[in-house]
Amino acid sequence: MLTNVPGYPRIGSGRELKKANEAYWAGTASLEKLQLTARQLRRQNWEAMQQAGIDLIPSNDFSYYDQVLDMCLMTGTIPARFKPLLERLASPQSLELYFAMARGYQKNGLDITAMEMTKWFDTNYHYLVPEFDTTQQYRLLSHKCVEEFREAKSLGIHTKPVIIGPLTFLLLGKIKDHSLHLHSLLEQLLPVYLQLLTALQEAGATWIQIDEPYLAMDLNPAIHQLYINTYNRIHQAIPGLQLLIATYFDALGDNLATALQLPVQALHIDLVRAPQQLTTVLQQLPAGMQLSLGVVDGRNIWKNDYQLSLALINEAVQAIGQDRVWISSACSLLHTPYDLDLEQDEQVLTREIKHWMAFAKQKLHEIADLAQIATGNNTSLAANMAAMQAKQHSPLIHKPAVKARVAALDESHATRKSPFHVRQESQEVAFQLPLFPTTTIGSFPQTAEIRQLRAQLKKGTISSEEYHQRIKAAIAETVKWQESLHLDVLVHGEFERNDMVEYFGEQLEGFVFTQNGWVQSYGSRCVKPPIIYGDVQRTHPMTVAWSSYAQSLTKKPMKGMLTGPVTILQWSFVRNDQPRADTTFQIALAIRDEVSDLEKAGIRVIQVDEPAVREGLPLRRANWDAYLQWAVQAFRIAVCSVLDDTQIHTHMCYAEFNDIIDSIAAMDADVITIETSRSQMELLEAFARFKYPNEIGPGVYDIHSPRVPTVEEMSSLLQKASTLLPARNIWVNPDCGLKTRNWPETEQSLRNMVAAAVQSRSAVLVN
Template identity: 45%
Template sequence: MTKSSTIGYPRIGEKREWKKALEQFWKENITETELLTEMKSLRINDLKKQKDIGIDLIPVGDFSMYDQVLDTAVMFGLIPDRFKHQDEKALQTYFDIARGNDKAVASEMTKWFNTNYHYIVPEIEADAEPTLVENRLLHYFQEAKEKLAINGKPVILGPVTFLKLSKGFEKKDFNKLLKKLVPLYIQVLQELENAGAEWVQIDEPILATTLTEEDITLVKDVYQSIQQELSSIKTLLQTYFEAVDHYEEIVSLPVDGIGLDFVHDEGANLDNLKKYGFPEDKTLAAGVINGRNIWRENLDIKLSQLETIISKVEKKRLIVQPSCSLLHVPVTVTTETELQPHLKNALAFADQKLDEIKILTDSLNNGRDTVEAKLKEQAQSREELWKSASRNNHEVQSEVESWKDVEPKRDQHYPTRQKIQHEFFQLPLLPTTTIGSLPQTPEIRQARLKWRKGDWLDQQYDAFIEKNIREWIQRQEEIGLDVLIHGEFERNDMVEFFGEKLEGFAFTRYAWVQSYGSRCVKPPIIYGDVALTEPMTVKEITYAQSLTEKVVKGMLTGPITILNWSFVREDISNFDVTKQIALALQKEIKFLENNDIHMIQVDEPALREGLPLKTEKQKEYLDEAVYAFKLATSAVKSETQIHTHMCYSEFGEIMNTIDQLDADVISIETARSHGELIANFEEISYEKEIGLGVYDIHSPRVPSVDEMVNNISRALKVLHPRQFWVNPDCGLKTRGISETTAALTNMVEATRQVRNLNGVYQDLPNPKRTTHI
């Protein structure tokens, strides 16, 4: 019989109970015991739902208190040196690594492959001696067995992927560290085997990236070493997010099962299966349900796909599952009571995807006629959405078509624009600014909630927003910032805010997904053609500008980020959707410019996260991203300065693309990565202006003046002072007022000290190109 399975389940709860418990603990409003009790209750509830749906192989250990990569590092005692004086088993140490404390900065955080989930980057020295501190998988396995009689499928991040995602050692030390880790993995699996676990899922998503033959040989050696030490437990090597390039070698690895993504593989995994077959001694876990989007599947197509698969793999050796962990989608559609029926009926969140897996599995095991009614219901729901007016806006479609053979570009080249802008704005050397958002206090969130519920009228809410803008314009002036922001107090989320003002978007009430730590986002749903009907940001930004003689930046979210941080329709290409968004933003930028806002930041923090894992596919994606950004921004006058911001990604790999965006100023996170990006500028020449974040806003600690002086000075070793802007590494929405004020005050003072350093930077010429000093 074919089995059903899940790769992973959302950990946050139907209404973010997980997030709320964590934040209450961090605020010391609940004890550690109370936190652990709440988390256990959530885990048990999630396991019970999967059992009640009828899933055969239910994952355990996919739950995390913060991040699964951090879990793996801490489990093996691989904690940064600056935290080693703390109890390595303590929960507080675990959170300190992720969030920092008064004495130590947090570990770096970056994107989990090409998703909007962020993981904590393990820091491992070449001479590290990992040990098994605690077998967390054994605990979760026993919990599921004792509480719900579930013989769960423990899930662990594989050793090759874990080390590939780590930092702190040189490439030559990789094999040495791997050899130290493999015996510990064997110990974990043997303990699970002794406890009665039948299957264990070992996640190796790194196998879906571009690997060398040397890498593949290494993987073979690792799993040969693991398999020969096990007797009864079955190992399922799980890949996702793309096809595997070395198909024949991967499916021949010494494991009991292979998990392949049949959704995001663009047909490559299926083609390889048809061409090369599948080993008769292994189980195939077929990821046929999209784990990264929220639309009901065409189950007829999925059944046809599965029929092709079972022509190569016996039904008894087949597992039906999602393409990846359901961590990347919301929990359930059932709590959404305000969506239009034709849209709601076309959606499938985690629970509904499990239903789809069960339907497919039952069809294979019991015959199609047993699920025929459900198949017809799915088809009817999809057809209603296809025929809706929202997907047939001919004006938008015509406008996109009109740009088909047009390359957007600015009127003047950058060196000319730079001179015009320096004369226009008259900013001091090393101008100080922030990224965009300012603290969203409980008072602000409560006011927005009252307004949304109708308890406050528009006039009362607008007055409240203006009050906060006034207070923060004054506070920014007192701090001494050179370029101000209005604070984004009217914005709930940097994507959701814009989606609410554009046609073609829909919004949910509880469709949250985890982004990093306790930070959850509620992605908009792009279900129709995107159109702008009236200005989105002009009112608040022009009001802020009326309060000060200093420059106030207009703040927008870029087309690629809106796309990547939304759940996107699948009936047209992503590129066509992006062009629709870009044209809407182009209109908004013109509205701002016509209202005398000439410094406009168009943020693209998600640009790199959409980068395909396969090297050969990346150029097309990056070319489309550049086109969309320029389509949105290139119609402005030369004196209008276009800024953009990006955060938490491997920027060195895409610096050429960043340059091609042709933004006048870019700000990039470097504080949490300890300034590693700065080293890139020792190797490349970059002529435009840039802000490298001088402190980490994701930690509550307030960095000292000296610390930021050092960060600024380090950047000035590779960037000309006329290029460099001073700013935090990201928006300040999640920080408190007092810590934000203190940190920005220190940042401005640090800048003043660097400016006045023996008068060195007082009268430097405006360079025509990058000068390394």
């Protein structure tokens, strides 16, 4: 019985890749130093899997920034605007081009915007969106996949190369030219895939994993046929290949027949998200096809329940035989932290709760354990059963008062006093803002000095009093600076916050934290998600003191900044012993209490960020309504306690809203801010078509790129917005928080943004 891992984390147990990337970008480390770090991380990962007893060890799951971006470079899918840079480079596969595509490029006389970024299915990982246009000449531009296979081979480790499948790659992207179609693009791309697969075969690869997660999505009959035709052509061209098609994040469902028609040797299915699919898959699995069972959760940190997994494994073994069954994680372990053994501080993570958990390294051993138990070695089964029993009966988890409060919720808790048009008039009188009011999303640059302050407080090297005074000084300076820029609605900068979810989790009961539980969000951006282990409640105000202090420094409106219940849920590792909706309503009530206290303290603009609402959508449309109903309800529970002239904002970023616009409207926020800069206001068109009634702040510049946008380009975006929406309803803001940027580029960008707003006001008055 083989053991399989679809992919492994790549940032390093100490975030070595993040640090190496950022040093290279800053010019303080050489390319050779970055490449050395990458080689060391790959070797560590391969050896960890080898030592754990994994048979099918992945390669090419490593990436400097993003695996979809890797595939873009590998296939020559380079947007036309990068051609001037490409012509200057000695090698078209250089990291300078690669990072320019990810982050934008603004030097040496060139000013090129970055590729668009969005969420990887329903995870909090972001990928770079491929762009397909008529200028591209698809060719095998990068040999990274083959090189990393050979690199592992030189270390005595035979790996299973992993690539994104051709249909998923195309479906993840955007076709920029209406004359192009999926079928014609596939015709151009397929020869590149054949060349790559041939090169891997010649290098000695025995198994190749092709990720086709789109097989868990809703697909039309034409795409079903493209899948069959594509893999038939691959099989005919390279008949000796042993291919594993990997699906994950949901059941194959009505795509099962198509998946089983593909001439491949193995199929991987996700039995954590969709255990119910196993029986049907086994009934229809072609003779000889191997089946990889994704029974270990690749997206959460809880210890595997061996009894539940063994029931699935035994069902498969009885149906098709042990020699055709592989034991695997459900998806890549990219979404989990590295190593639970690094958590040594029991003041941060208690021994009891830690005993219920498993990170990526521990999940390798769970996979190996399950294979051993399934073949007769029960050594580790008793300890696992004891851990499951201890968790189930722990008094740490359940709080009857919290459950009773959720049970008492009704529609009155989720309804504002008046409809939006009445509230809008009250707010216009209360705030007296100009047309195209300017604001930011909430956070300002977190400098090394600010981060050091928090570290010093945690270590006890400075007193709480000194910490508070120095954070207050940073807030005061920032408020004064915002006033000098003539921003209309200010923020306090969030200098006291480590992370928009972690900060709140630290102050809510039912959460626990880690010291080293980092996972990659995008590029070098790593997050350390809180862990929701039990019932959630708020016992004290979390933000009121900081927001009140900031408001005392200015006569302009000061936004109170909160994170919404769905985002706190989505960006945490969530308990797996009750429905996610129940946990979300518990969080919503905690945020509701904070909103009420902010309003009582005189904060009349309150932003409750919900960037994760879209990413939480189930992959299948048939399951959307149930999710959206409780997600929208949770947001409304959190904010609907306020008066008409208290303005509720929310923020969402990097998501397609066309298909859920009615649910966004149902949230009934007075103002929504969204990302539209990388998509050139494309996302705003959905709001216009829907005739979205409330106010909108379309992000006019991309904060994920270090380039400074010009006044002209932001004015142009606002002009486009004005053709789609009433000027009365348009706000002006960046597309996300500014925490990761530096001060010089932030200052210049915001000056340009305010100037663009002033130009737009003048244009409206003239017209």
